[in-house]
Amino acid sequence: DADVTQTPRNRITKTGKRIMLECxxxxxxxxxxxxxxxxxxxxxxxYYSFDVKDINKGEISxxxxxSRQAQAKFSLSLExxxxxxxxxxxxxxxxxxxxxxYFGPGTRLTVL
Amino acid sequence: QKEVEQDPGPLSVPExxxxxxxxxxSNSAFQYFMWYRQYSRKGPELLMYTYSSGNKEDGRxxxxxxxxxxxxxxxxxxxxxxxxxxxxxxxxARPGGGADGLxxxxxxxxxxxx
Numbered sequence: 001d002a003d004v005t006q007t008p009r010n011r012i013t014k015t016g017k018r019i020m021l022e023c024x025x026x027x028x029x030x031x032x033x034x035x036x037x038x039x040x041x042x043x044x045x046x047y048y049s050f051d052v053k054d055i056n057k058g059e060i061s062x063x064x065x066x067s068r069q070a071q072a073k074f075s076l077s078l079e080x081x082x083x084x085x086x087x088x089x090x091x092x093x094x095x096x097x098x099x100x101x102y103f104g105p106g107t108r109l110t111v112l
Numbered sequence: 113q114k115e116v117e118q119d120p121g122p123l124s125v126p127e128x129x130x131x132x133x134x135x136x137x138s139n140s141a142f143q144y145f146m147w148y149r150q151y152s153r154k155g156p157e158l159l160m161y162t163y164s165s166g167n168k169e170d171g172r173x174x175x176x177x178x179x180x181x182x183x184x185x186x187x188x189x190x191x192x193x194x195x196x197x198x199x200x201x202x203x204x205a206r207p208g209g210g211a212d213g214l215x216x217x218x219x220x221x222x223x224x225x226x
Contacts, residue, residue, distance in 0.1 A: 103155030
């Protein structure tokens with residue numbers, strides 16, 4: 001089984017809808033991250049969490065919110081989706097103080 | 113100016129060739145440098161990690177950092193079709209990226225022709 005899982009893997013939604021992307025990990029890592037990847041723009045950090053009670057905004061947090069329900073679960077919400085949030089979203093985990101981030105398989109989100 | 117610049121490619125080379133992938137950066141505080149490999153429809157996976165300047169070799173892969181020039185490279189020897197992927201450089205000023213996370217390049221799409 002994969003160590004970092006993301007659900008759903010693909011989602012098509014309409015402008016204005018609320019969407020939640022979920023991430024679960026079995027690696028026992030304390031740190032979790034949400035990135036989006038766009039062609040020509042690379043990976044950009046949306047939010048990160050160093051533990052259940054520590055959540056921080058990344059480079060592009062506007063229009064997104066997160067929830068760290070448990071050490072193993074970190075969800076990303078789009079309260080009112082807009083077309084320019086169409087992208088590939090990745091969850092990642094790491095152990096505090098180390099550099100290796102382990103990425104999930106990604107969620108491809110399309111907002112019409 | 114972006115903090116990290118990386119040519120998006122595509123870079124197409126014949127099987128067996130030596131591949132050179134590069135990134136330049138502007139933030140002199142970066143000390144930790146990584147290369148991630150991303151296959152189509154997959155998440156990135158860490159390939160190489162180096163701290164400060166110097167070289168690191170792992171099998172067919174060599175990572176090189178020149179902090180004086182703010183330039184990092186990844187060399188792939190005896191390239192194979194299975195090396196076809198997008199390669200992303202990443203860097204940070206602190207271990208694990210600290211509060212700023214990792215700063216990624218846009219990625220170079222590499223194609224190894226059989």
